[in-house]
Amino acid sequence: MATQIIPITNKKVKDRTGERWGRLTVLGYVGTLTVSNRSNAGFLCRCDCGEEKVVAGTHLQSGLVASCGCLHRDVSGGKPKHGAWSHPLYGRWNQMQQRCFNPSHQDYHDYGGRGITVCDRWRGDHGVLNFIADMGDCPDGMTLDRRDVDGNYEPGNCRWATVVEQNRNRRSNRHILYNGTRMTIAEAAERSGVDSRAIWRGLRRGKIVLGPEVFEEIRSEGH
Structure with a gap:
């Protein structure tokens, strides 16, 4: 019935x-x-x-x-041998889907709500297996990160990143031009050896030129 x-x-x-x-x-x-x-x-x-x-x-x-129950049956005989349910990346894959497609998820407004989606290869019947094959094992202490924070979850735009790398890649971070290359202030400070606070203060007065080092605003971002 x-x-x-x-x-x-x-x-x-x-x-x-x-x-x-x-x-x-x-x-x-x-x-x-x-x-x-x-x-x-x-x-x-x-x-x-x-x-x-x-x-x-x-x-x-x-x-x-x-x-x-079909997902477990589909993958239990192939790689990974224990099935996707027990694979360490299953949770990462599932949370990625939830952020993009479940309006009830706490982070949906920052992902699916902004139009961020998951590529077809990582969805459907074999999506989790394709995700595992494309991304490989996640190194200890790293998380799933998108290189372009306005781009989708897809092989060419995803990587395993450290917490520091992911924090630098947030949309809320302020980016500048350091010697003509776009990066965060934290990255510019690390590469140049100039204290990040000095860069912040200097940019309030305009472009900074310290010998060969040039720091300047990205005007199109409205800063």
Whole structure:
């Protein structure tokens, strides 16, 4: 018997109809489920493979369930041998999808809300495997970073970066021209040996010329 979708009458339950989580698209609310002895909203979802599955809302949000089970079956016999679920990069891949496609994600407004998306190669049935193959293992202490912060998640624009590198690549960072090359003030200070505070102060008065070193504003950025 088909699972019946019912109206949501509890104001504490968020309607997730139409949301996409991994391979699952939420069709509607089906009532209360018991998960680890606690009540949780249950949702009927349709997998990309066509199968339907009832999933607890908490399992969708956590990324614990992202398909009807077909994703695990698809990858369990190939690389990585233990399947994508247990691979260290699965969580990175899943969070990337959530930031770009899930309006409920806390960071959606900085990613999907700005038009940032994930390339076709890293989506769909084999997206996680392609992501793992393209990016390789993540070195200890590094995170997924986009070289162009206004660009999409795709092989040519993604790298593993240190926290320092990623912080320098934030949209909020102030960039200048150092000897004609665009970079952050922190990078210019590191390369030139000039204290970053001195660069900040000097740029308030205009272009700085210290022997062969030239620091100047990028006027098009409005600074």
